[in-house]
Amino acid sequence: MSVDSPFPELKKRHTMARAGRPWRDFKPPPSGPVWGIVQGFGSYWTLVAAIDLGIFDSVERLNKCTVAQLAEVLAVSEPHLRHVCDALVTFGFLDQIDDLYEISETAERYLCTNGAASMASLIRVAPGPHRNWEQLADTVRTGRVATPIEDDPEAFYGPLVDATFVTQHRAATRLGWRSGWQRRRELRVLDLGAGRAPWAIAVLEQSEGSTAVVNDLTRVLADARDTIEGRGLTDRVEFRPGDFHQIEIEENAFDLVVLGHVCRTEGDAGARALVERAWRALRPGGQILLADYFADNDRKYNPFGVQMGLTMMANTRAGGVLTNDQVAGWLRDTGFVALRLIEPIGFQFVYVADRPPSS
Numbered sequence: 001m002s003v004d005s006p007f008p009e010l011k012k013r014h015t016m017a018r019a020g021r022p023w024r025d026f027k028p029p030p031s032g033p034v035w036g037i038v039q040g041f042g043s044y045w046t047l048v049a050a051i052d053l054g055i056f057d058s059v060e061r062l063n064k065c066t067v068a069q070l071a072e073v074l075a076v077s078e079p080h081l082r083h084v085c086d087a088l089v090t091f092g093f094l095d096q097i098d099d100l101y102e103i104s105e106t107a108e109r110y111l112c113t114n115g116a117a118s119m120a121s122l123i124r125v126a127p128g129p130h131r132n133w134e135q136l137a138d139t140v141r142t143g144r145v146a147t148p149i150e151d152d153p154e155a156f157y158g159p160l161v162d163a164t165f166v167t168q169h170r171a172a173t174r175l176g177w178r179s180g181w182q183r184r185r186e187l188r189v190l191d192l193g194a195g196r197a198p199w200a201i202a203v204l205e206q207s208e209g210s211t212a213v214v215n216d217l218t219r220v221l222a223d224a225r226d227t228i229e230g231r232g233l234t235d236r237v238e239f240r241p242g243d244f245h246q247i248e249i250e251e252n253a254f255d256l257v258v259l260g261h262v263c264r265t266e267g268d269a270g271a272r273a274l275v276e277r278a279w280r281a282l283r284p285g286g287q288i289l290l291a292d293y294f295a296d297n298d299r300k301y302n303p304f305g306v307q308m309g310l311t312m313m314a315n316t317r318a319g320g321v322l323t324n325d326q327v328a329g330w331l332r333d334t335g336f337v338a339l340r341l342i343e344p345i346g347f348q349f350v351y352v353a354d355r356p357p358s359s
């Protein structure tokens with residue numbers, strides 16, 4: 001028996017040393033990780049409530065405020081609001097000094113409606129239909145998702161692409177700066193599953209005389225049309241509604257083909273088919289841009305990528321985790337060369353690869 005064991009008497013009878021695993025008994029692991037998961041459920045809903053109530057926007061406007069002042073502005077119950085505000089302090093979204101609360105830099109940037117990289121409207125939609133999570137065990141038992149996004153994709157993707165436009169447009173704009181789109185004129189772009197078309201718009205904004213074919217499902221494409229019109233780019237865009245596996249696409253015609261966050265819901269065969277469509281659409285020497293959330297090849301060092309894959313499994317018929325090996329495999333098997341994996345802004349990755357000029 002170890003002399004520095006905290007409970008030597010207990011160890012005498014219960015020690016796992018008898019079961020051959022003494023190191024486990026010497027210092028049992030804390031339950032913190034389990035509580036962290038349990039409280040994660042409440043944390044998510046606290047954030048949803050904070051956004052629904054307008055807490056971040058109001059605290060930012062008031063600069064510094066007490067809970068009483070904030071409760072008056074929001075017309076809510078002060079003691080209930082105090083609990084929420086204190087939780088938001090523990091998340092790092094509010095700062096608290098004595099009785100005064102103020103917005104943290106993280107919340108100012110990501111959670112205020114007008115934040116430079118606002119994710120405020122993404123919080124509710126990002127996990128997918130919420131009831132799919134309650135039924136995850138059934139999904140795993142049966143291999144079937146209760147409410148897959150594909151049942152009514154336009155209803156799901158309309159709010160999603162609204163919420164992700166700011167971030168994807170920033171990523172695309174930074175990628176363009178790094179890739180020198182400003183020096184390349186009259187680029188012809190194909191954006192498949194474009195959403196509100198952040199990628200095509202970034203090209204059109206940077207490359208003089210460039211034009212785009214923008215594809216999405218009919219109802220989502222109507223939103224893209226609004227965004228493109230709002231930026232005065234309509235005369236440089238052809239809108240092509242329909243399923244990106246089915247629509248007519250000219251061959252050897254485009255300088256850039258964008259697959260922006262469309263592969264992870266498609267499954268291996270569907271995504272591979274899209275990469276092959278992109279190849280045929282590109283002129284020799286053209287480039288594919290494949291943006292998504294990728295996991296490491298062992299599916300354990302990048303929790304964000306692994307959990308994004310889980311979210312796809314929980315909410316779509318064929319989607320799941322995408323590893324770097326898998327995506328690089330599609331690109332190389334199709335014939336793309338000069339693969340680069342670029343992170344134009346934090347957490348956003350894009351594969352850029354070339355169709356060889358001689359192909």
Ligand SMILES: C[S@@+](CC[C@H](N)C(=O)[O-])C[C@H]1O[C@@H](n2cnc3c(N)ncnc32)[C@H](O)[C@@H]1O
Pocket residue numbers: 153154157160161164165168192193194195196197198199215216217220242243244245259260261262291
């Ligand atoms: C995650 S969003 C990405 C939007 C945009 N490309 C971006 O990077 O922000 C996926 C988009 O693909 C579209 N989409 C999904 N299935 C599609 C299909 N079969 N044909 C055309 N578009 C589809 C959705 O409507 C949605 O706009």
